[in-house]
Structure formats: C-alpha cells, structure tokens
Amino acid sequence: MVTGVSREITGELVPEAEADPDLVRAHVAVGAVVDPELPMLTLADLGVLRGVEIEPTGRVVVTLTPTYTGCPALATMRADVRLALAAAGFEEAEVRTALSPAWSTDWISEQGRQALREHGIAPPAHVGSDAHDTSGSTSVDLVLMPRPPAPACPRCGATASREVSRFGASACTSLHVCTVCGEPFDGVKPL
Amino acid sequence: MAPTPPRDEHDEYDAYAGLVEAGEETRWAFGSGFDDPLAGVDVSVPPGADGPALAAYCLMLGDDALVLAQRLAQWCTRAPELEEEVALANIGLDLVGQTRLLYARAAAADPSVVPTLPPGSPAPPEDRLAFFRGPEEYRCVWLVEQPNGDFAATVVRLVVFAAWRLTLLGRLRTSRDPVLAAVSAKGVKEVRYHRDYAARWLLTLAGGTVESRRRTEAALESLWPCVEELGRTDDVSERLVADGVAADPAAAFEDTSAFLHRLLEEGGLRVPTGSPEPAPGTPGGRLGVHSPWLGSLLEEMQGIARAHPAGRW
Numbered sequence: 001m002v003t004g005v006s007r008e009i010t011g012e013l014v015p016e017a018e019a020d021p022d023l024v025r026a027h028v029a030v031g032a033v034v035d036p037e038l039p040m041l042t043l044a045d046l047g048v049l050r051g052v053e054i055e056p057t058g059r060v061v062v063t064l065t066p067t068y069t070g071c072p073a074l075a076t077m078r079a080d081v082r083l084a085l086a087a088a089g090f091e092e093a094e095v096r097t098a099l100s101p102a103w104s105t106d107w108i109s110e111q112g113r114q115a116l117r118e119h120g121i122a123p124p125a126h127v128g129s130d131a132h133d134t135s136g137s138t139s140v141d142l143v144l145m146p147r148p149p150a151p152a153c154p155r156c157g158a159t160a161s162r163e164v165s166r167f168g169a170s171a172c173t174s175l176h177v178c179t180v181c182g183e184p185f186d187g188v189k190p191l
Numbered sequence: 192m193a194p195t196p197p198r199d200e201h202d203e204y205d206a207y208a209g210l211v212e213a214g215e216e217t218r219w220a221f222g223s224g225f226d227d228p229l230a231g232v233d234v235s236v237p238p239g240a241d242g243p244a245l246a247a248y249c250l251m252l253g254d255d256a257l258v259l260a261q262r263l264a265q266w267c268t269r270a271p272e273l274e275e276e277v278a279l280a281n282i283g284l285d286l287v288g289q290t291r292l293l294y295a296r297a298a299a300a301d302p303s304v305v306p307t308l309p310p311g312s313p314a315p316p317e318d319r320l321a322f323f324r325g326p327e328e329y330r331c332v333w334l335v336e337q338p339n340g341d342f343a344a345t346v347v348r349l350v351v352f353a354a355w356r357l358t359l360l361g362r363l364r365t366s367r368d369p370v371l372a373a374v375s376a377k378g379v380k381e382v383r384y385h386r387d388y389a390a391r392w393l394l395t396l397a398g399g400t401v402e403s404r405r406r407t408e409a410a411l412e413s414l415w416p417c418v419e420e421l422g423r424t425d426d427v428s429e430r431l432v433a434d435g436v437a438a439d440p441a442a443a444f445e446d447t448s449a450f451l452h453r454l455l456e457e458g459g460l461r462v463p464t465g466s467p468e469p470a471p472g473t474p475g476g477r478l479g480v481h482s483p484w485l486g487s488l489l490e491e492m493q494g495i496a497r498a499h500p501a502g503r504w
C-alpha cells in the first residue's frame with residue numbers, strides 16, 4: 001500500500017492523521033526546502049509541492065509543479081529536495097513533475113505572503129477563478145489585461161505605488177516604486 | 192570529477208560556492224545531465240492519435256518559440272533601457288521553457304525525431320533537437336526568423352507573435368493530448384503577459400514622437416508580409432485537427448487578425464498591404480523552407496554544442 005500525503009489545490013498540505021512517522025519526517029524535510037530565488041519561501045509556502053509519498057520499498061516520491069515553464073529554479077529545487085531527503089536518511093528519492101493544473105500565485109500560502117512582505121517583496125494580488133481555468137473555453141479574450149491593483153509598499157505600507165516594469169529580476173517578479181516613501185521594490189506578479 | 196571543496200562558513204556572498212556543492216550534476220546548462228522535464232508525467236499518445244504527427248506538431252510550436260527566444264536574447268546588452276532588456280530576456284526565458292516541454296513531448300511521442308549523437312553524449316533529447324538539427328529540419332514560421340531591427344520592429348514582431356500564439360495555446364488547452372493541453376494551459380498565462388507588454392509598447396510608440404511613430408510604421412511595413420503565413424495550414428495540422436489534438440490554424444488566425452486590427456486602429460496605424468512572404472502557394476517554414484536569416488541564427492546558437500557533442504559543462 002502506498003501511504004500518501006496529498007493536497008487539494010487550495011488546501012493545506014497536511015499529513016493524514018494516521019500517517020506513519022517516516023512519512024511525516026520526509027514531509028518535514030521536503031517542506032523545509034526553500035525556493036532558490038525567493039529563499040524566504042519554502043516549497044510548501046510557494047505552492048509548488050504537490051505530494052509526498054513513500055513507496056513500500058522505502059523510496060520517497062515527491063511531486064513538484066513548475067511555476068513558470070522556463071524557471072531554472074525548478075532544477076535547483078529538485079536537487080535540493082533530493083539533498084534534503086538524503087540528509088534526513090532517505091537515500092532513494094524520485095522527484096516527479098505535475099504540469100496540470102497549472103501553478104497559480106493564488107497557491108502561495110498566507111504564511112508565505114507574510115514572509116514576502118517582511119523581506120520587502122509585495123505579495124501577488126489574488127487572481128481568482130482564472131487561476132484554475134478549466135472551463136474548456138477554446139478562445140482567449142481579445143482585450144488587454146486589466147492593470148493589477150497597485151501593490152502596497154512592503155516598507156511603509158502605503159497603497160500608492162507605480163509599476164516601473166512588468167518584468168523584474170526573476171521570472172515571477174515585477175518592479176515597482178512607492179510614491180509615498182520613494183523606495184523601489186519587487187512584487188510577485190499575479191499568475 | 193573534482194572533489195567538493197570544504198565550504199567556508201562565511202562565504203554566503205561567494206557566487207561560486209553554490210555551484211560546486213554536492214549535486215553538481217543538476218545545474219541547468221547544455222550537457223549538464225539535467226532531469227527529464229516530463230519526469231513522472233504520463234506521455235503515452237492518446238488512443239487514435241498519430242504519434243509521429245503529434246511529434247511534428249510539437250516541433251513546429253517549439254521551433255517558433257525557440258527561434259524567437261534566440262532573437263530576444265540578442266537584445267541582451269543592447270536594449271534601450273535596463274527594464275526593457277530584462278523584460279525581453281524574461282519573455283525569451285518563458286519561450287525557452289515552453290520549447291523544452293514541447294521538445295520533450297515530441298521526443299516521447301516519436302523518439303525517431305531526435306538526432307543521434309556519438310555514444311556517451313550527455314545531451315538530453317530536447318538539447319539534441321535544439322542544437323543538432325539544420326535549418327531544413329526546423330519548422331518555424333518566417334516571422335520569428337527575421338532580424339531584430341530596431342526596438343519598434345521587435346515590439347511589432349512580438350505583438351504579432353504573442354497574439355497568434357495566445358490564440359493557438361488557448362485552443363490547445365482542450366487538446367486531446369493531455370501533455371500538450373497542460374503545456375498550453377501554462378503557456379497561456381505567460382504569453383498573456385508577453386502580448387500585453389508588446390501591445391502597450393506598440394501604442395506608446397505609435398502615440399509617442401514623430402520619430403517613434405515613423406519607426407513603428409516602417410516596422411509594420413517590413414514585418415507584415417510574414418503575417419499571412421501564420422494562417423496557413425499543413426498536412427500535420429490538418430490531420431491532428433481532425434483528431435482533436437491540434438488547433439485549427441484558420442480559426443486561430445481569424446482571432447489573431449481581429450486582435451491586431453483592433454490594436455492598430457487604437458494606435459491610429461494603417462494595416463499594411465505589401466505582398467506576403469513566403470509567397471502564397473510556395474512552401475514556407477512549416478515545410479522546412481526558410482528565409483535566409485534562419486541559417487545564420489542557428490549557426491550562432493548551435494556552434495558551441497556542435498563543436499562539442501559529447502561536452503559536459
């Protein structure tokens with residue numbers, strides 16, 4: 001039998017009540033791995049950790065979902081997951097990819113949003129239903145994207161800020177400047 | 192393999208320290224032995240669909256993205272402002288990511304498309320497809336092959352491409368191939384940002400100075416001939432449309448045109464009337480016939496990999 005920890009798309013990653021101690025340990029090890037580009041976020045906070053299982057042979061199977069398809073951080077995340085499991089005594093590990101449903105910034109946990117703010121990065125606005133669009137509609141809207149609401153300045157808290165560039169230093173961030181305190185800051189783009 | 196040097200406790204600012212830690216096989220570069228990007232994904236071809244046709248279709252979509260990504264990368268150190276350079280590089284990175292998944296999907300659907308390399312080469316299938324096929328084996332459209340020109344030309348090309356790709360990927364979200372559907376669903380979110388970026392710049396340049404408008408109009412005149420090809424169909428697409436796997440090129444093109452015409456109208460720009468290239472009725476990129484620009488682009492992109500087919504980096 002495969003013992004599993006799985007998560008609903010919007011739920012928290014919580015081991016089943018009677019989960020065996022090894023699984024909890026594997027889960028804690030993997031859950032503590034951080035994103036190489038946003039190291040204040042664990043993979044669980046970022047919402048990319050989609051499952052941890054232990055097979056009867058003792059092999060740990062971890063399922064990750066990519067943020068952006070070209071994000072080079074995913075390679076590092078996979079390697080770091082293996083290293084974390086090895087350090088916790090799990091020699092055999094496999095990291096699988098889940099492409100569907102596509103990752104959304106709505107999956108960043110509340111704790112993760114707080115950590116971003118504390119590190120001077122504005123968390124993303126909520127995307128809503130579009131994040132998990134499985135309606136099967138075949139065409140894509142012809143209008144331009146609405147401007148997302150200006151993110152609050154993570155330094156002074158002012159809600160007035162200006163977008164400097166929709167593309168920032170990493171695939172997932174944009175550049176802003178606070179119009180009250182004048183500080184420039186990164187924001188995570190809603191996706 | 193060099194032994195791992197001891198790590199200094201105080202070297203958190205040493206950019207090289209992270210590169211030589213355990214797990215050095217896992218860093219992402221050509222020949223670095225990086226994992227299969229579809230590891231754990233069910234890549235079986237859906238019943239009734241044709242594996243080789245599916246592979247050929249994924250190569251078309253992947254080639255479009257990779258060649259444009261290479262063009263965008265050529266802006267590095269040359270863009271008008273740092274923010275735009277970062278934006279163009281980010282867009283290119285998204286397109287490389289889409290390419291990787293599409294190439295991996297093609298290789299899984301029909302392994303015979305993957306070029307053979309000398310035994311011992313560490314290059315994964317997607318690198319072989321990118322670096323070891325000549326121009327006649329590429330299936331990209333002429334639009335993405337054209338030189339960058341000035342910033343206005345790059346913006347015009349990007350908005351046309353992103354608008355077109357968005358209508359294709361939007362339809363492909365419901366492809367009967369679950370892998371293509373998943374890659375497209377992710378791609379739609381990314382390409383929306385690309386189209387938005389380029390469309391906003393197009394309107395800014397059209398409504399900017401006399402010079403920015405002149406350049407925008409010139410860019411439209413020079414690139415518009417490549418638009419007609421985007422609406423063409425081909426044997427592979429036709430067959431896969433019937434199977435529910437591919438997007439209907441004509442319907443996607445209709446949506447693309449509607450968007451572009453509305454955008455040009457918004458910017459007070461005229462729709463150019465120059466004759467299409469490749470000429471209608473003659474074979475184009477989807478049949479491996481390309482503009483002269485693709486050869487030199489691939490030469491630059493592939494040179495190092497081809498010189499060291501068994502290289503480890």
Ligand SMILES: [Zn+2]
Pocket residue numbers: 153154155156157158178179180181182183
């Ligand atoms: Zn502020």
